[in-house]
Amino acid sequence: MERESFENDEIAGILNREYVCVKVDREERPDVDSVYMSVCQAMNGQGGWPLTIIMTPDCRPFFSGTYFPPKARYGRMGLKELLTAVADQWKVKKERLLDNAEQIERHLRDKEQTSVWDEPGLTAVHRAFRQFEDSFDGKNGGFSGAPKFPTPHNLIFLMEYGAREKRPSALSMAEKTLVQMYRGGIFDHIGGGFSRYSTDNQWLVPHFEKMLYDNALLVMAYVKAYGRTGRNMYGWVAGKILEYVERELTDSQGGFYCGQDADSGGVEGKYYVFTPDEIMTVLGEDAGRDFCQQYGITLHGNFEGGSIPNLLQNENYEEICKEAWGGEGGSNTNGKREEYRRLYQYRLNRSRLHKDDKILVSWNGWMICACAKAGAVLREKRYVDMAVRAEAFISSHLVKDGRLMVRYRDGDAAGEGKLDDYACYILGLLELYQVTFRTDYLKRAAAWAEIMTGQFFDLKRGGFYLYAEDGEQLIVRTKETYDGAMPSGNSVAARVLHQLAQITGKLKWQEVLEKQLHYLAGAMDGYPSGHSYALLTMMDVLYPSKELVCTLPAVCGMETGRELLAQLAYLAGTMEGFSVVVKTEENAREMEQLAPYTRDYPVSEAGEQFYLCAGQECMQPVSRLEQVIQKLKEEDGEGE
Structure with missing residues (x-):
């Protein structure tokens, strides 16, 4: 539409004469995009981009649509005719248009206030697996025809489901997809990294745009597959993605850019x-x-x-x-x-x-998670260093007056942080804690989670709103739960709450989590496979969990101490529903504040002690990590 219509002199004349035109960057203003996309879906039964909205001067919409050609063709209204007709009606039938706007607004408010709670249960988990199984492409991998999207969180769900339910077919579906995506043209075999999606059903011809969040989530999927299978290829592919990100999408100060365009020289894919x-x-x-x-x-x-x-x-x-x-x-x-x-x-x-050199907090949160996870599982410190630098960039450049911003570019930070910014950043901090065991990451994760729950959570009906209570108010406050190209902010928030509850043992996080899971269980009714990231947290809660408390004397600076921490990070990164807490002489007081139950775990001068709890049973403390690993293998059904 930009080339066809907005650069057309005749259409531009109508727009400039009759309308006030606003172009929204949906990466910087996901709240605006979400609200008006819900308008389009309510009015037309479906949405999409480019999104076209016509509204009153006070931002109340009365018309919506997606793509319009410059002039009418093939039974589709042209933008020129549409703009002319609406401008004429505004002059002679304004009251009717205002009434339409009022009805739409009322419908949206009613919809947002009628959320349904349900009991979280394994029924939804099993149904999601069957839905993936029914739509799986056994020849090419993936779960649809063209166009084909990677959607890595679906693959992570299948791998975790397969591990918990001892279902080899679930892992097989994920592996087939990961292998075929790597073999296809959607992977850049020269420079690394994945394109946005495939235009065909065999992953050959991509839409050549590369996005940071896709590559972050794909790193996490390939690392998960490596940890689950030990197959080196998955680790190599993850490493090549991160090499691409480090080389082409990393700011000199450590932040990660949004991505790269599909076109070069005005031709898509030429590069x-x-x-x-x-x-x-x-x-x-x-x-x-x-x-x-x-x-x-x-x-x-x-x-x-x-x-x-x-x-x-x-x-x-x-x-x-x-x-x-x-x-x-x-x-x-x-x-x-x-x-x-x-x-x-x-x-x-x-x-x-062309490089989109915006640095978005939410997308950086995903890449911090990916780098931290890859560093732990692949035993590559430089990946952890990438995560550490990116987190430092956010804390230095994208925090203002104690609140998160949305984006940074050319020295300028702008936008009020949305739910996804808080949830993804907190998740990154928690991943960094599980890799480095530095208490400052855990402390800041808890502090940001206080703001997230205080500003975004609906205490009455459950669920997190997309924008803050004290933020700019739109015609309705929406909640998004569908895990599309990226997991929704609500799904990520649930994972954050669970990890905080598991690591700190504090009741307040557990209470909010329970409301959140009831809300999500209601939201996913009928289509649980569209909420695969939320189901990861649901599985963590519904299946037996495992927690490990390790107490260490002051050896963390020694080589043996660093190797032990690396082993603990590997366990945390490869096991489902597993958390690790490390208490030392140096951090004992702070850990007892962050996780009060750790007061009951003394630091022994004799050396490290390991306290493993699985489900409702806790084993006697042991002094060697090998004993813990053996117990975990027995719990996992891997024999004596």
């Missing part, structure tokens, strides 16, 4: 496409021919202007992944990596992508 001649010019004839054969780069191509590198027809994909991104060193592997580096540099010299 990513190669011809055989180009490959052989860069790599030489022999190496170039091998590369083209491996990655399906042919004379006739698979996309306009050439071929998108992919491994869909190559059954040797795992060995190629090892040579390109993993392996154990050696001259051959190093030579292969040099080939990718040369192709990457050639691609950069040929054309560049």
